[in-house]
Amino acid sequence: MDTDTSPTTSSPDTALAPAAPRPYGALSGVLAAASAVAVGEVTAALVPAWPGPVVAIADRVIEGAPAALTAWAIDTFGTADKPLLVAGVLVVLALAAAALGVLARRRPGLALVGVVALGAVAALAGLADPGFGPAAAVPGLAAIVPGVAVLLVLTAAQARLGVAGAGPGVGREHGPAGGSADPGRRRFLVLAAAVAAGAAATGTAARVLLARFDVEAARAALTLPAPSARRDLPAPPDAALDVAGATPLFTPNDAFYRIDTALQVPRIDPATHRLQVTGMVERPLSLRVDDLLRRDLVEVPITMACVSNEVGGDLIGNAAWLGLPLRELLDEAGVSPDADQVVGRSTDGYTGGFPVAAAYDRDTLVVVGMNGEPLPAEHGFPLRLVTPGLYGYVGSTKWLAEIELTRFDRFDHYWVPRGYAVEAPVRTQSRIDVPAGRSELTAGRTPIAGVAWAPTRGIAQVEVQVDDGDWQPAELAAAVGDDTWRQWVLRWDATPGSHRIRVRATDGRGETQPEGRRGVRPDGATGWHTVTVEVAA
Incomplete structure (x- = not known):
């Protein structure tokens, strides 16, 4: 059987097959999401109590996350966990929006359902927040309209201007460089840039609206009375x-x-x-x-x-x-x-x-x-x-x-x-602040100092151990009260070499903090703080 293997010359219309222009579809989806988020944020800014769509979704992620995952995030990222979570929500949203933008070229109806679903998720996230009323769903609902509109406009622009089906450099009018003269692509990109600028302007408006109530000005205007x-x-x-x-x-x-x-x-x-x-x-x-x-x-x-x-x-x-x-x-x-x-x-x-x-x-x-x-x-x-x-x-x-x-x-x-305890009294603890761990010191008289705390019980004694030597009582600063920490210091004659320093405290009831190390869950960490230092001759 003969097989025709000769090259096929494509007409311009054949080059516009809808499978090629994925970057344009993805860009359309991302810009639709950006517009939706911007309008949702500006709507939320109208009422100070309303959460924006991104924050509302991130809050629900926190609430719904397994206890082990939440604990891992806190332990791993510390105070950076919140901005990382918001960034993660934005990344997932961008990926979902890009996929919907690509889908819109072939199945526009299904893609629009996806956009509406994303807005509904944001609305339900606001609605589910126990700190706000039913109106907290409004920002998420408001985000649906621009999301749908922008996706429709940009998807139509791809087809109308000869971009649907054309990847970068492929269009109805080919210049010598294979697409540099394509007016359809240029028009689409100009429209996309206009949408991006509009989303940015709307986001800026949200920040301006948020700034109309200046919490710092409210703080400054609040006069505290003298305590009785x-x-x-x-x-x-x-x-x-x-x-x-x-x-x-x-x-x-x-x-x-x-x-x-x-x-x-x-x-x-x-x-x-x-x-x-x-x-x-x-x-x-x-x-x-x-x-x-x-x-x-x-x-x-x-x-x-x-x-x-x-x-x-x-x-x-x-x-x-x-x-x-x-x-x-x-x-x-x-x-x-x-x-x-x-x-x-x-x-x-x-x-x-x-x-x-x-x-x-x-x-x-x-x-x-x-x-x-x-x-x-x-x-x-x-x-x-x-x-x-x-x-x-x-x-x-x-x-x-x-x-x-x-x-x-x-x-x-x-x-x-x-996964945390119902009742959680603060444990007796002590900390070495001076010298810091892995410090390089000079031989001679050196202070070892820090703080110890046992709120409501007070601190009765702090002891310090260097290497495997005897526990030595530290000098305690005057107590402010049983509810506050207490400073302590031990004057140490440092000798050359590597040394391990440990501290332990005894509260006002005579109970000494335990040596055994345990993590923070479910009701606070235990163990003696230990640092290692190097002392030069």
């Missing part, structure tokens, strides 16, 4: 040791650790914000920020720690907190004797829960100020809880919107289903 009482303040002069490199007694606000689930810091207007006290109470309360500021506030130094703080870690800080004792609000509301859990709810839906007893046996505060100024936005402005002796995830809800009285057997707060 200052407990354990001012700190004794000898509470801070004069050791170069030592951790400050009070952590500056801009250096205080931040760990939370918020992908974007809530922007709350203190003029309209209200705190609700609800649940198992006789008299529910609804209080404005000004109502709280007119009450007798107290200022208390409290060391706060994150349950994710590894042995020797820095997810801990000490601050002077200004606020109203929580027990006063609970007494005013009249707590049911059957209630055993206080739940703090954030404006973004986060919940932390702790025993009702902890509102009465310590200085648990509804906080308005931190180190002499209104709460920074990233630390909960305008209201948050601070509970001495409990890890932040249970007792220190930020952007506080509601205090609910309930029972532990009726409600699990946010991190409990994700």
Whole structure:
């Protein structure tokens, strides 16, 4: 049988087969997604409480992720986990949009269904957020319209201008260089550039709208009253040791650790914000920020720690907190004797829960100020809880919107289903700050210094061991109070060679922190902080 193997000359129309122009289809899909996201973001910016489509989806990813995956992300990426998650959502969205753009050349109806489905996912993500009402679905729904419109326009432009079926350099009119003279391709790219510019302008408009409420201006306009009482303040002069490199007694606000689930810091207007006290109470309360500021506030130094703080870690800080004792609000509301859990709810839906007893046996505060100024936005402005002796995830809800009285057997707060303990008292811990691990030192008198903490119990003793020598008691700075960390120092005669230095602390109840190392889950890390140094002759 004869087979014709002679070359075939394609007509221009044959060169426009729909299988070739995938880059154009992919670009159309990505630009449709960019336009959709931009319109969704500008819609969300109209109402400060609404989440944008990307953040709404990312929030649902966090909620739905397996506990092990969430823990791995926190342990691996630390404070970078949130921007990486948002970036991941954007990458997945871009890939899905590119695929829909390619599909639109052959199956436009199916591709449009995909665009609508993506918008519906964003709308449902906003709707599912417990911190917002049904209207939070509006940004996702609004994103559908530009997504569909842009994909239709760019897909039609490919066919109409001779681009559908033509890869780069292939079109109806071929110049000597194989496509450099193709007006269809140029027109498509001009249209695509216009769409990209429109999406960028819309995104800029969203940022402008967001800036119309300046949370920093609101902070600056908020005048904190003088405290009616200052407990354990001012700190004794000898509470801070004069050791170069030592951790400050009070952590500056801009250096205080931040760990939370918020992908974007809530922007709350203190003029309209209200705190609700609800649940198992006789008299529910609804209080404005000004109502709280007119009450007798107290200022208390409290060391706060994150349950994710590894042995020797820095997810801990000490601050002077200004606020109203929580027990006063609970007494005013009249707590049911059957209630055993206080739940703090954030404006973004986060919940932390702790025993009702902890509102009465310590200085648990509804906080308005931190180190002499209104709460920074990233630390909960305008209201948050601070509970001495409990890890932040249970007792220190930020952007506080509601205090609910309930029972532990009726409600699990946010991190409990994700593998963390229901109740989480801060463990006794100590840390070596000077010298840093792997330091190179000079032989002679050298300070070994750091901090130790056991909030609500206080620190009674700190001991240091060099190599396998005897444990030596460190010099303790004056205690500020049982709720704060305590500085310590040991003057060491360093000898040449490599040395291992360990520290352990004993709390005010006489309990020494255990040696055995354990990770942060489910209720805080354990073990002695250890560093290795090299001493030159």
